[in-house]
Amino acid sequence: MRRLEHVYRRRIPPEKVMTSELARLLSDLSREIRRQIGILVERRGTIALVIVGDQKGITIPELSRDRTGILRLRGLRLIHTHLQGEPLNEEDLTDLALLRLDVMVALSVRENDVPGNVYSAHLLPDNREKKVWKIDPASTLTQLLELDFYNWIQALEDEFQRGQRAIALRGAEERAILLSVSRESRTTLEESMEELKELAETSGVQVVDAMIQRPQSLSSATLLGEGKLKELLVTCLQLGVDLIIFDQNLTPGQIASISDRTELRVIDRTQLILDIFAQRAHTREGKIQVELAQLKYLLPRLAKKTLAFSRLTGGIGGRGPGETKLEIDRRRVRERIHLLEKELVKLSRAREQRRARRSKSELPVLSIVGYTNAGKTTLFNLLTQSQSHVEDKLFATLDPATRRWRFPGNHEVVITDTVGLIKNLPKDLIVAFRPTFDELQESDLLIHLVDISNPFFEAHIQDAEKILSELGLDHIPRLLVFNKEDRLDPETVEAVCRRYATFSISGHRPESLKGLLVAIEQRLWKGTPSTTCPVASGEFLEERYHDSLRRVGGEHGRPF
């Protein structure tokens, strides 16, 4: 014990990996106790830790996690003994990667007193072959001692940083690697990944890489197997990224174990969507709803006290609506949830009154629903000549807008623009936005708008229908309408419309709305069965429609 303790007093000159005296000492001690012995050495040559293992290996205890933002090598190297002269094994390489060690060295202990082969490996900067580490050929202690360690490690660090810089920085945005791990079909995963990219970009994240993994079996703890986890970490190190966004929703335990193993920040699809909502909520009610959803999502995950969340206080995932930061303390989270819920009840009373006022007027209510980015707000603006915010991003609209609109023949309706739908809409979000969605219950007609130019529009129709029925809205008459017809050739549009027995419009061309106006009028005032499809045929295009289109919006588009 005393001799082992004395190892701490040794010092290695900064320009050397090791000294021959120390190598000899470790080897002798190892042979005597028949156990591996390892030392963790700092850059300046002091010995941070002496570890005694067993015959086959050593276990490195939890290291301090002082990190300063960017991911880099830890500045520690591990030098340890191997009793049988065996080369570096899988566990050694795992430690090298997961702990981001400067270098991993194994010294063979031989019976005849002289240390035998020396094995070493180090991590590699970004490279074309996508290699993670380099295992050096077996060498001798003398060769190892010849290495100018100080300059070698500086050069390696420089190369890492060059690799990180090679990805152009777009402002102060966050950079992330997207990851999808599932047994589903590759096309499904690719489709979903495309959407995740859009979501990430919408929330202001620069996507540096996107990986899809379809393992034979899923590891319940980390989803990814050990080997993939290592690769992921080294890729992050090579690219200078410390944020991973999973396309799958992770359990609290999975988030905890992945981020504990890798020290990366890990967020999942739900958190990303919540983050976008947090950035976009503008009204008081919207902000409260989003914060409530975030806190409810966070609460069970706080039980696992992990880095994942302690690190999230700043950036994505830890962003509350407006400039607020999400609270990390469980008790305070509970109190806050309670407070927000009370406020929501108050606000929903006001909403109730507004709704009562509206229903007294007995005007039919028309709501535009559909997948996010379908063009709902564009159509709403066109019809009501409003200036609601339109953007080629997901979830441009969070706060539903409502306007009164006069139809041809003096009919009046109330039109509502709504929050976009998306597959796997987080449960907490649906609960929080319940009052908003509940308002849709008052609708007399839902216009289900679909972006026909989106390659995945069929899945979008299904996803939207599924959510509508989950929200208990499937009893309301629905009109499926394809939007953005201007983006495809007319034949394709026609074929799709025929298949779905409906028609198409373009929110960018007012003259394309005739069929829609006819259809709405028939549904709302003439009781036409909802299965037939009134395609805008010549006979419908009476003067009054032309007239009404000229007046689209006009003085009738006032807030209601």
Ligand SMILES: Nc1nc2c(ncn2[C@@H]2O[C@H](COP(=O)(O)OP(=O)(O)OP(=O)(O)O)[C@@H](O)[C@H]2O)c(=O)[nH]1
């Ligand atoms: N080419 C073309 N683009 C359209 C059409 N309608 C809308 N867009 C564009 O599609 C994008 C999304 O439009 P929005 O009206 O914000 O879509 P939304 O359904 O309200 O989206 P969220 O509120 O985010 O759910 C914008 O860039 C619009 O300019 C159309 O008919 N043709």
Ligand SMILES: [Mg+2]
């Ligand atoms: Mg919108």
